[in-house]
Structure formats: C-alpha cells, structure tokens
Amino acid sequence: xxxxxxxxxxxxxxxxxxxxxxxxxxxxxxxxxxxxxxxxxxxxxxxxxxxxxxxxxxxxxxxxxxxxxxxxxxxxxxxxxxxxxxxxxxxxxxxxxxxxxxxxxxxxxxxxx
Amino acid sequence: xxxxxxxxxxxxxxxxxxxxxxxxxxxxxxxxxxxxxxxxxxxxxxxxxxxxxxxxxxxxxxxxxxxxxxxxxxxxxxxxxxxxxxxxxxxxxxxxxxxxxxxxxxxxxxxxx
Numbered sequence: 001x002x003x004x005x006x007x008x009x010x011x012x013x014x015x016x017x018x019x020x021x022x023x024x025x026x027x028x029x030x031x032x033x034x035x036x037x038x039x040x041x042x043x044x045x046x047x048x049x050x051x052x053x054x055x056x057x058x059x060x061x062x063x064x065x066x067x068x069x070x071x072x073x074x075x076x077x078x079x080x081x082x083x084x085x086x087x088x089x090x091x092x093x094x095x096x097x098x099x100x101x102x103x104x105x106x107x108x109x110x111x112x113x
Numbered sequence: 114x115x116x117x118x119x120x121x122x123x124x125x126x127x128x129x130x131x132x133x134x135x136x137x138x139x140x141x142x143x144x145x146x147x148x149x150x151x152x153x154x155x156x157x158x159x160x161x162x163x164x165x166x167x168x169x170x171x172x173x174x175x176x177x178x179x180x181x182x183x184x185x186x187x188x189x190x191x192x193x194x195x196x197x198x199x200x201x202x203x204x205x206x207x208x209x210x211x212x213x214x215x216x217x218x219x220x221x222x223x224x225x226x
Contacts, residue, residue, distance in 0.1 A: 043217035043219045045217075090155060101215060
C-alpha cells in the first residue's frame with residue numbers, strides 16, 4: 001500500500017534556527033504532495049503543494065519544500081524559525097484524482113526562545 | 114474561500130449511544146471526507162463522498178457509516194459508540210481532480226465514556 005512517512009514525531013528548534021521536517025513517500029509513481037499545518041484547537045491549513053513543474057515549492061509563512069523523485073522525499077524547510085511556527089505539521093500525498101489524501105503521522109514542532 | 118463547519122466542537126457520549134457528527138460546506142465542492150486524527154497515527158480516512166447519495170469506504174470504516182443527502186452536508190454516524198472511538202474527527206471538502214487541495218473544518222473532539 002502507498003504510504004507517507006514523517007521522520008520524527010517531535011522536532012525542537014531555537015527561535016531563528018533552521019526548521020527541517022522530513023517526509024518520504026512509498027511509491028515509484030510520484031504523487032501530488034502537500035504540507036498542512038495544524039495550530040492548537042484548529043483544523044488543518046494548507047502550507048504548500050507540489051503537483052507538477054518546479055520541484056522547489058514556496059508556501060505561506062516563509063516555508064518551502066523540495067520534491068526529490070530520486071529520494072522519494074518532500075522535506076519542509078524554513079530558514080529561520082519563529083515562535084508562531086509552533087504547531088503540528090502533516091505531510092500528505094495523493095496518487096489519485098478527486099482529492100483523496102494519504103497523511104503522514106505528523107510532526108510536532110516546538111520553537112524555543 | 115471554502116468554509117467547512119463542523120456543528121459540534123466537543124461531545125461526550127456513553128458507550129452504546131448513537132452519535133451524529135455533522136459537517137457543512139458553503140461552496141459547491143463535490144468531494145467531502147471524514148478523517149480521524151489520533152496522536153502518532155496522523156489522519157486516517159474513514160469515509161468519503163464524491164457526490165450526493167454516494168459514499169466510499171476509506172481505510173478505517175469499521176464502526177462508522179455516513180450520509181450525504183445534500184451536496185453541502187456530509188454526516189458521520191457512529192451506530193453504537195465505543196471507547197476506542199474516542200478521537201478527534203475532521204471533516205474536509207475539496208475539488209478534484211488534479212489539485213487535490215482540501216479545506217478542513219475545525220474538528221469535533223469526541224469522548225466516549
């Protein structure tokens with residue numbers, strides 16, 4: 001079965017440090033790829049998506065992700081963490097049309113002052 | 114922007130009760146989804162629907178059913194609630210094919226005693 005794996009259920013960084021959240025998918029067929037963010041007591045919001053074209057995708061709040069087909073990865077980065085970035089982040093993939101997404105386990109990001 | 118509204122943010126029910134979770138979207142999106150969110154497991158798809166009166170099983174449909182009588186409304190039903198159904202339930206709506214972007218509701222946290 002196709003799946004999405006996020007390495008690290010908890011990531012802690014200092015304010016101003018680089019944020020790197022890892023995501024890998026399990027298929028030789030590249031899917032559409034997404035990162036969503038969930039702030040406390042809220043639903044999920046789309047950060048960015050990769051469908052086709054440029055492999056480096058820029059999203060909201062200074063986040064970006066790079067699709068690497070050879071590594072089946074779609075890691076999320078931000079050059080400088082802000083306290084407001086503390087949230088849970090979900091990587092998701094879709095191999096079909098019609099919006100059906102497969103989610104990773106989630107990574108809780110903590111930003112320390 | 115599409116808005117997805119879940120009628121109940123917090124519910125407490127007793128084992129064996131019938132539970133209805135309601136979800137309404139305010140745009141004309143064909144696709145609607147119910148996910149369950151548990152720590153360390155990410156989001157798992159329970160049921161989805163691509164059209165009125167149409168439903169498809171997701172990855173964990175056991176113990177659940179759904180109803181979609183109108184395009185804007187998608188209900189999740191727990192016929193006889195059990196303690197292992199204590200969880201956060203997220204409804205989402207989306208437009209396919211291709212873009213696969215989902216808009217999520219704020220979630221319904223269900224506790225079954």
